[in-house]
Amino acid sequence: MMLLSWNCQGLGANLTGKNLRKLRKIHSPELLFLMETHQQESTLKFWKKSVQYDQMYVVNPAATSSGGLALFGDKLVQAGWLRNLSRCKNALHEWSKDVFLNFGKKVTENIMHIQILLEDEKEDIGQLLTSKTDQIASYWAMEEMFWKQRSRISWLAHGDMNTHFFHQTTTSNRRNKILQIRDDNGN
Numbered sequence: 001m002m003l004l005s006w007n008c009q010g011l012g013a014n015l016t017g018k019n020l021r022k023l024r025k026i027h028s029p030e031l032l033f034l035m036e037t038h039q040q041e042s043t044l045k046f047w048k049k050s051v052q053y054d055q056m057y058v059v060n061p062a063a064t065s066s067g068g069l070a071l072f073g074d075k076l077v078q079a080g081w082l083r084n085l086s087r088c089k090n091a092l093h094e095w096s097k098d099v100f101l102n103f104g105k106k107v108t109e110n111i112m113h114i115q116i117l118l119e120d121e122k123e124d125i126g127q128l129l130t131s132k133t134d135q136i137a138s139y140w141a142m143e144e145m146f147w148k149q150r151s152r153i154s155w156l157a158h159g160d161m162n163t164h165f166f167h168q169t170t171t172s173n174r175r176n177k178i179l180q181i182r183d184d185n186g187n
Contacts, residue, residue, distance in 0.1 A: 003030070033069070110136045
C-alpha cells in the first residue's frame with residue numbers, strides 16, 4: 001500500500017494543482033494526505049474528483065485561513081486504515097496511562113502518607129519525611145516538565161506556569177482535531 005503525504009501549502013495555485021495531478025499519476029497512491037490545504041471542504045470536493053478518489057476526509061482550516069487537512073482514498077482502503085488508526089489510538093491511550101503519571105494523584109498520596117506518619121508520632125520518621133517530600137518535589141518537577149513540553153511558548157521559562165490562561169493556551173494548540181468523519185452521503 002502506498003501513502004503519499006504532501007504539505008502543499010495551499011491548493012489555490014495552478015502550479016500546485018498541476019503538481020498534485022502529476023504526483024497522483026506517477027505514484028498512484030491508495031491514500032493521499034494533504035496538509036496546509038488552506039481550503040474548505042466544498043473546494044476539496046473538486047480536488048477529490050480531479051485526482052480521482054472515491055472518498056475524502058477533511059479538517060477545515062482555522063479562521064485565519066491557515067492549516068487544513070485532507071485525506072483522499074478509495075472506500076475499501078480507507079475502511080481498513082480507519083480501523084487501524086482506531087486501534088493505534090486506543091493502544092497509545094493505554095500506553096500513555098502507564099507511562100505518564102497522574103501527578104496530582106501521586107502528590108496527594110504522598111501528602112496523605114506524610115500526614116499518617118506525623119499522626120503516628122513515631123521516632124526516626126525524619127528520613128521517611130525527607131523521602132516523601134523529595135518524591136513530591138520530583139512529581140512537581142515532572143509535571144512542570146510535562147507542561148513545558150506541551151506548550152509552544154516560553155512562558156514556563158519566565159515563571160508563568162500555573163495560570164488558567166497558560167493552561168488554556170497549551171490545550172488550545174490542538175486546532176486540527178478531527179471531531180467527526182463523514183462520507184459524501186453525510187453519514
